[in-house]
Amino acid sequence: MELNRETLEEAASKGVVSELQAEQLWLFLRDRQKDTASFHFTHILYYLGGLTAIGAMTLFMNLGWERFGGWGLLTIALVYAVAGLWLTEFFLSRKHLEIPAGIMATFVVVLTPLAVYGLQVALGFWPEGHVYREYHTHIDWRWIFMELATLATGAIMLWRYRLPFLVMPLAVTLWYMSMDLTPLLFGEADLSWDLRKLVSLWFGLLICLLAFWVDIRSWREKDYAFWLYIFGVLAFWGGLSMMHSTSELNKFIYLCINLTMIVVGATLSRRVFAVFGGMGAAGYVGHLAYDVFKDSMMFPFILTVIGLGVIYLGIVWQRHEESISNTLRGLLPLPLRELVERRR
Numbered sequence: 001m002e003l004n005r006e007t008l009e010e011a012a013s014k015g016v017v018s019e020l021q022a023e024q025l026w027l028f029l030r031d032r033q034k035d036t037a038s039f040h041f042t043h044i045l046y047y048l049g050g051l052t053a054i055g056a057m058t059l060f061m062n063l064g065w066e067r068f069g070g071w072g073l074l075t076i077a078l079v080y081a082v083a084g085l086w087l088t089e090f091f092l093s094r095k096h097l098e099i100p101a102g103i104m105a106t107f108v109v110v111l112t113p114l115a116v117y118g119l120q121v122a123l124g125f126w127p128e129g130h131v132y133r134e135y136h137t138h139i140d141w142r143w144i145f146m147e148l149a150t151l152a153t154g155a156i157m158l159w160r161y162r163l164p165f166l167v168m169p170l171a172v173t174l175w176y177m178s179m180d181l182t183p184l185l186f187g188e189a190d191l192s193w194d195l196r197k198l199v200s201l202w203f204g205l206l207i208c209l210l211a212f213w214v215d216i217r218s219w220r221e222k223d224y225a226f227w228l229y230i231f232g233v234l235a236f237w238g239g240l241s242m243m244h245s246t247s248e249l250n251k252f253i254y255l256c257i258n259l260t261m262i263v264v265g266a267t268l269s270r271r272v273f274a275v276f277g278g279m280g281a282a283g284y285v286g287h288l289a290y291d292v293f294k295d296s297m298m299f300p301f302i303l304t305v306i307g308l309g310v311i312y313l314g315i316v317w318q319r320h321e322e323s324i325s326n327t328l329r330g331l332l333p334l335p336l337r338e339l340v341e342r343r344r
Contacts, residue, residue: 050103054110058136066131070122073132077115084108088161102165105157109169112153113146120145135176141184147177164222171207171231178203178235197239204236215268219339229270237261237276241283248292255284267340 012019057080068076084107091101117132126142135143154170182199211228218224245251258280265273285303293299317324332340 046099046103050100050107054103054107057107057114058110070118070120073118074115074122075118077111077118081108081111081115084111092161098163099165101161102163105161105163106165106169109150109154109157109166112150113143116146116149139179139183141180143176143180144184147173147180151177162222164224164226167224168227171227174207175203175231175235194243197242200235200239201243202239204232204234204239207232208236212268216335216339229272233261233272233276237280241280251284251287255281258284 057077065073084104088101088104088108091097091104113135114132117126117135120126130140130142134140135146150173151170154166154173158166158170178199179196182196186195207228211225211232214228215225240254240257258277261273261277262281265271265275265277289299289303330337
């Protein structure tokens with residue numbers, strides 16, 4: 001349910017609340033939501049500027065930076081980190097702006113790989129031919145030290161500032177680590193695509209479970225689970241969808257998993273499950289249309305009937321939603337029931 005100013009004005013016009021109460025309630029809600037990320041122009045500017053700065057020190061670093069040498073890169077990272085920490089404290093303590101503070105704190109965390117890389121280069125750890133920009137594009141077990149340091153820095157910053165956006169670099173780093181651990185655990189010779197997809201699938205599932213645990217623990221506070229869900233679902237669904245099978249049973253199981261993701265997304269009010277689950281279900285229907293029933297004249301008609309049946313199911317659900325929802329929620333454990341009720 002979306003509550004906006006127009007809704008409050010309509011309620012005032014119908015006598016549900018007075019115009020003064022509607023105005024006061026709107027001011028209260030606007031002030032309460034000022035530090036919640038949303039699609040406002042101010043927030044767009046915050047994230048556009050912050051992600052540009054973050055990208056400049058991560059994804060978009062070019063080979064010219066290697067000329068600074070190891071000690072030079074370490075010094076630059078430390079100077080930027082000190083500036084980022086000062087801006088974090090400034091935005092949070094003096095300006096009470098949590099979103100810019102969270103972006104600056106995240107900026108400090110993403111500088112950690114550069115600092116560790118600079119130190120490693122200075123100490124002669126990295127062989128010739130390896131550059132920092134490959135950290136985001138190449139799988140290599142040597143990145144593990146940079147990733148562990150990033151996780152430690154992110155955990156400290158999250159403990160200190162309690163800002164949800166700080167979970168983003170932690171989620172990305174865990175995703176990177178899952179890929180870099182594969183050659184370390186199984187060896188370069190055994191690093192096949194099938195193994196990588198399997199690792200991605202199980203890692204994504206573990207991150208989703210971690211996100212769910214965080215969701216249960218912190219639902220009364222801020223949304224710390226958002227980025228964990230994003231990268232967990234991305235890794236799980238990506239690994240699952242890239243797996244190849246000639247068995248129609250396995251493909252049907254794939255459909256069932258995607259339908260389950262849609263149900264989970266609707267239950268937890270996490271759109272990422274529904275989006276990827278919907279894409280997977282659509283992919284399975286495309287497989288039926290272009291492979292299994294490519295010469296069948298009846299398939300489009302049957303699919304139309306199924307679609308109309310789903311619409312009818314939605315109508316039935318809407319009529320009895322409250323009673324069905326109350327019955328189903330009554331079967332859930334108390335922490336999960338509280339989470340679902342809050343998400344509604």
